[in-house]
Amino acid sequence: MTREEAEALLTQAGERSDKAFPLFEAALACAVHDDPDRDLAPVLDMAKASIDRLTQRLKDESPEEALAETMAGDLRLSGDLITYDHPDNADVVAVAERRKGLPVTLGVFYLHAGRACGLDLHGVDFPGHFLLRIETEEGPLALDPFSEGRVVLPSELSRRALRTGLMPDVAAKLDVLMSPISDRAVLIRLQNNIFARAQQARDWARAERSALRRALLDPTDHHPWLDVAAAREGQGALAGALQALSRAQVLDGGATIAARAARERMRLRLN
Known part of the structure; x- marks a missing residue:
């Protein structure tokens, strides 16, 4: 798969409904788009x-x-505890080779295998730490892919939420904390991690x-185009930055003021 082919696949994925995403x-396409000169056979x-191993284990073990x-x-x-901020931790191809990564990258593999085996499994946008929600006969459970998929007890969920700065009344609402x-959104969170690093x-x-991948994955959101513009400005590609700001303005009038100020700043630099 070339970078152009990956971009086309991401464009198609962005146009699909959430249920058909x-x-x-798409995660593979993101990895190829970032670095196309790699063999995908190991990750596949x-x-x-x-899927094969999980199918066998489900015959004798509980889903979680x-x-x-x-x-x-x-x-x-x-989870990679030693080199947490290493760029490879946010790349599914690299994670398959290294067998360690960020919670959300690991979560992509959990979700892929679990869904293929019929498990009711979803990502959870927990503050500061991606988790998984699995439905069981006893009710929903939170799993931490960074900590070898172990179950996170409700009391620990509340403690973690409090440490992120949430108010006690919010931290006590498990239905909110475990909302799928x-x-x-899972894949966009992963791209946000990459952008920040x-x-x-x-x-x-x-x-x-x-940032461009986020724009393709959610073509209705103007925010990624603002980040594309900032990254292009950082490279000195001011004309390209102006184009990205124009895309942001078209998508959302609320971005007009901020984008207009940035455009004027770059026009001055161009002149």
């Missing part, structure tokens, strides 16, 4: 192995146990690519 395929093989044992035990996927999000490292080319 192809999470794993691991994804297939995860089978999922954790498959992903963390059989496939050795875990769409697969599109690239921006901090002043890797403006990578920041631009991640």
